[in-house]
Amino acid sequence: MSHAPSKSRTALVAAAAAATVALALAACSDGGSSGGGSTTASGGGGEKVAAVIKGLDNPFFQAMQQGIEETAQTDGVDVTVQAAADIGDTTGQADKLSALAGQDFGCFVVNPISGTNLVQALVPVGAAGTPVVNIDNPIDADAASAANLDIATYIGTDNEAAGGKAGDFVVSKVAAGSKVAIIGGVSGDVTSAARVDGFKAAVGDTVDVVQEEAADWKRDVALTKATDIIAANPDITAFFAANDDMGLGIVKAVENAGRTGEITVVSVDGNQDALQSVLDGGLSATVAQYPYAIGSLGVQACEVATAGTDLPAEIESPTALVDASTAQQALDAFPQPFQEFDNPLTDLLP
Known part of the structure; x- marks a missing residue:
């Protein structure tokens, strides 16, 4: 989504190449159900971010995970990623978030399976004043309001x-x-x-x-x-x-x-x-749409929020129709957008 998950175009190209190789390897080894899991990407001891995403049985969320981890490594953020067992694992995803909520994270990136399944798990996070960045699938506004949960920003596709x-x-x-x-x-x-x-x-x-x-x-x-x-x-x-x-x-x-x-x-x-x-x-x-970039922007939004800078209420990620005439171009650029996109967080990053 962004021109760079880091702050330079050069880093973007390297990150995109690494992610493409990683995703290709995942596709070769994945029998269609990677299951849930936890990964930690160290960015050099910076801000600690927890990310809870949907199941890695879908390559869309494999790419999102790559975007989160590549950006964290480049930007000096320590990130822990937890994934649901599969795309229907609402209870398991909430349990993983609950386990993380009691730990010392400065920001949470969440991609809920449904509009409500992570709300209760986020209550102690919100009560502690820890920023919550919602990506891809929106948290239900009424449920968040009832739980007195403030979402720092929503990042996703129209x-x-x-x-x-x-x-x-x-x-x-x-x-x-x-x-x-x-x-x-x-x-x-x-x-x-x-x-x-x-x-x-x-x-x-x-x-x-x-x-x-x-x-x-x-x-x-x-x-x-x-x-x-x-x-x-x-x-x-x-x-x-x-x-x-x-x-x-x-x-x-x-x-x-x-x-x-x-x-x-x-x-x-x-x-x-x-x-x-x-x-x-x-x-x-x-x-x-570009899950790698949605994940990347999620980490960047946490960087902005933990620095004390206000975020826009919503950040729209780009979409582009790909048919036979543009498929090769899209593949060559994958996982990055093959059309230019201006990152709205660039000027807000610390």
């Missing part, structure tokens, strides 16, 4: 706008009145709902949304759902998936049905395997 970019792409690819299906994440999830709402607003009445399903953010569930949708609607022309993992499940269902190249599939995230799928002609497009 998910409605991301869904809108996917909708615009679908409208450009299919005929008016075409049948389209939507596969969202966990039912009731704020992020999924925003992406789906943005998609629907963009397509409007131009297409016929014949079915909408929830696949819990999981590839295998999306594969099953999409298989059933194709069987019930043989004239389906396009799918929208609220994340890349589900998008790749849909791609497999399309392939199994012998419909590759006939059915447009667009998703959101811009993970490395999704970018490769776009390049290879699987996914039609992905709306890329």
Whole structure:
């Protein structure tokens, strides 16, 4: 997201290269479920930051972890990263945060699985006056207010706008009145709902949304759902998936049905395997967001907050639609944005 997770362009290039190699190795060794874990990256004895993120069974959060750790090492921050066991491990994630909350950290970066699952664990953190930086998935504002929890800043994607970019792409690819299906994440999830709402607003009445399903953010569930949708609607022309993992499940269902190249599939995230799928002609497009940079900005926001400087209430991370014409460019730049982005924290960093 930023031009540098550190404060120099040179450091950015080195960090991005290291992260790309690390993620590639993770992808090779990961059988699809890395599980929860804890890592510590020492930045030379500086401010101590705790980060609690979603499950590393999804490459999106592997990239986020890399962004957090690379930036901490470069900027002289000691960071401890805890990850949920998987993307549905709401209780386990809260337990890990509770264990960290009693320790001597100067700032917390949190990426909750749901809008409320980390609120109670954050109560003692807020009571102690320790800054809380919320990234990627927003903490429910009403729940935070009820718990008297003050969030220093929220850093993440405009998910409605991301869904809108996917909708615009679908409208450009299919005929008016075409049948389209939507596969969202966990039912009731704020992020999924925003992406789906943005998609629907963009397509409007131009297409016929014949079915909408929830696949819990999981590839295998999306594969099953999409298989059933194709069987019930043989004239389906396009799918929208609220994340890349589900998008790749849909791609497999399309392939199994012998419909590759006939059915447009667009998703959101811009993970490395999704970018490769776009390049290879699987996914039609992905709306890329940049988890490496979201993690990087989370650490930088903690640096600003612990220095006593006020943060903006929200920091929007960039998105970009990646299709066959830009997939190679996006892969070459991964995990960094392939389009320029001005880091709003640059002038605030100590």
